[in-house]
Amino acid sequence: MKILTCPINGTRPISEFIYGGEYRAMPDPQVVSDEAWADYVFNRNGAPGIKLEWWCHASSTTWFIVERDTARDRVVRSFLFDEIRYQGGAK
Amino acid sequence: MPWRLLRFALSKKHPEPRMFAQPDKLKTSYDAVIIGGGGHGLAAAYYLARDHGMTNIAVLEKGYIGGGNTGRNTTIIRSNYLTPEGVKFYDASLDLWKDLSQDFDLNLFYSTRGHYTLAHTDAAMRTMRWRAEVNKHYGIDSEVVGPEEIRRASPQIDLSCGGHSPILGALYHAPGAVARHDAVAWGYGRGASMRGVEIHQQTQVMGIDVQGGKVCGVHTDKGYISTPKVLCAVAGSTPRITDMVGLRTPIYIHPLQAMVSEPMKPWLDPILVSGSLHIYVSQSARGELVMGASLDPYELHSTRSTLDFVEGLSAHMLDMFPFLSHVKVVRQWAGMADMTPDFAPIMGKTPVEGFYLDAGWGTWGFKATPISGKTMAYTLANDRNHELIEGFSLSRFARYALTGEKGAASVGH
Numbered sequence: 001m002k003i004l005t006c007p008i009n010g011t012r013p014i015s016e017f018i019y020g021g022e023y024r025a026m027p028d029p030q031v032v033s034d035e036a037w038a039d040y041v042f043n044r045n046g047a048p049g050i051k052l053e054w055w056c057h058a059s060s061t062t063w064f065i066v067e068r069d070t071a072r073d074r075v076v077r078s079f080l081f082d083e084i085r086y087q088g089g090a091k
Numbered sequence: 092m093p094w095r096l097l098r099f100a101l102s103k104k105h106p107e108p109r110m111f112a113q114p115d116k117l118k119t120s121y122d123a124v125i126i127g128g129g130g131h132g133l134a135a136a137y138y139l140a141r142d143h144g145m146t147n148i149a150v151l152e153k154g155y156i157g158g159g160n161t162g163r164n165t166t167i168i169r170s171n172y173l174t175p176e177g178v179k180f181y182d183a184s185l186d187l188w189k190d191l192s193q194d195f196d197l198n199l200f201y202s203t204r205g206h207y208t209l210a211h212t213d214a215a216m217r218t219m220r221w222r223a224e225v226n227k228h229y230g231i232d233s234e235v236v237g238p239e240e241i242r243r244a245s246p247q248i249d250l251s252c253g254g255h256s257p258i259l260g261a262l263y264h265a266p267g268a269v270a271r272h273d274a275v276a277w278g279y280g281r282g283a284s285m286r287g288v289e290i291h292q293q294t295q296v297m298g299i300d301v302q303g304g305k306v307c308g309v310h311t312d313k314g315y316i317s318t319p320k321v322l323c324a325v326a327g328s329t330p331r332i333t334d335m336v337g338l339r340t341p342i343y344i345h346p347l348q349a350m351v352s353e354p355m356k357p358w359l360d361p362i363l364v365s366g367s368l369h370i371y372v373s374q375s376a377r378g379e380l381v382m383g384a385s386l387d388p389y390e391l392h393s394t395r396s397t398l399d400f401v402e403g404l405s406a407h408m409l410d411m412f413p414f415l416s417h418v419k420v421v422r423q424w425a426g427m428a429d430m431t432p433d434f435a436p437i438m439g440k441t442p443v444e445g446f447y448l449d450a451g452w453g454t455w456g457f458k459a460t461p462i463s464g465k466t467m468a469y470t471l472a473n474d475r476n477h478e479l480i481e482g483f484s485l486s487r488f489a490r491y492a493l494t495g496e497k498g499a500a501s502v503g504h
Binding site: 015018019021022034035038039042043044045046047048051053070071072073 | 329330331333334339340341342343344388389390391392393395399429432488489490491
């Protein structure tokens with residue numbers, strides 16, 4: 001992967017982007033059990049697959065979501081988080 | 092050419108026996124199955140057979156022996172870690188390393204060089220002092236040295252690093268060593284094979300049979316094996332295996348790249364590491380500079396190489412050693428590192444009875460090969476975690492009791 005498309009700034013070289021890890025819905029910290037919170041904080045979906053990830057376009061500090069195949073390093077699409085927020089979460 | 096060699100050129104009989112017996116077929120059951128024929132898996136098989144009398148064991152390897160991270164690391168061996176758990180564990184490993192060539196009757200080219208972790212900032216110096224004190228407390232040869240000692244050990248170094256990140260000092264660890272990494276896998280493999288362990292290469296695990304929270308067998312592409320015990324020692328493929336038994340872990344996979352230069356006359360005696368410049372470098376017995384850097388910046392399940400990596404690492408090498416500007420890079424490669432949040436491994440028993448993990452070896456697994464084999468063999472044979480690996484259990488995350496080892500990682504990740 002040498003380039004990535006930011007939904008605001010368009011297609012840019014990969015060196016302008018910062019990886020933010022897989023997108024995972026956060027449980028409500030007020031009501032969640034210690035065990036479920038530890039699962040959220042530490043555990044990861046480590047196996048390869050098509051995942052939703054946070055990425056940041058560093059020079060404009062735009063955070064957005066990328067859907068990417070982590071086995072073949074192919075981007076499916078990138079979009080702003082609003083798309084997930086207004087659907088009430090994804091996955 | 093000696094005459095006795097010529098004799099073998101004419102005869103069909105080969106003078107040297109093969110390193111490993113080549114078993115034809117999987118049996119239908121084993122006392123234990125080890126997934127992963129790298130250094131760690133083969134070491135566990137070796138100690139199970141030698142120390143615990145368990146020889147009805149199959150080692151299953153998807154590719155070939157030592158073709159994973161065992162043959163892809165930069166071969167550095169040291170024990171100057173940060174946590175008491177880490178220091179005791181890696182030091183026990185260092186003790187085993189010293190006799191390993193004799194043990195195997197195979198030359199591992201184990202070469203004690205001295206290991207300098209360079210500090211370019213006050214914060215790094217503080218971590219070096221901290222590590223030195225923890226190390227000394229546990230009797231490990233480790234001390235903070237100044238720039239003059241570094242210059243004596245490596246006269247070619249530019250102590251100002253091009254003027255932008257001057258070296259303030261270093262953590263010096265005299266026992267730091269390098270070894271020939273694939274010979275380690277061969278030595279353990281031959282020792283295990285001689286004692287009756289079966290090593291099945293090009294055998295892929297497709298699934299693990301768990302019934303009532305207990306391991307009963309393994310599905311492979313060459314048939315089903317029933318077994319009560321499975322050890323998972325597959326480095327960068329760990330999440331694929333843990334998914335087969337429904338185990339959640341904090342492991343995430345990033346590639347780690349390395350490269351070597353063309354061979355040169357010996358000039359670099361010690362192993363040098365710089366956290367700020369993201370370099371670790373040593374000169375191999377062949378004269379090549381073996382160089383590594385930090386992890387690739389995002390998750391990827393692939394061993395592809397990138398030009399970015401060579402450019403970045405070469406630029407930092409030139410900061411330290413400007414005279415290398417005409418030296419060529421001849422090879423680069425990558426391995427898949429199974430990273431953990433606290434930079435310590437995940438070892439021992441799991442909530443699935445009979446399923447044992449030797450994982451989370453990220454960027455620090457090669458040096459631990461002997462001791463991880465020994466402690467995992469003990470854990471498998473007795474169904475009880477060895478005392479040296481208690482701080483590395485999977486359950487530590489649910490207890491929020493991490494073993495923070497990031498400060499001892501060779502470069503900032």
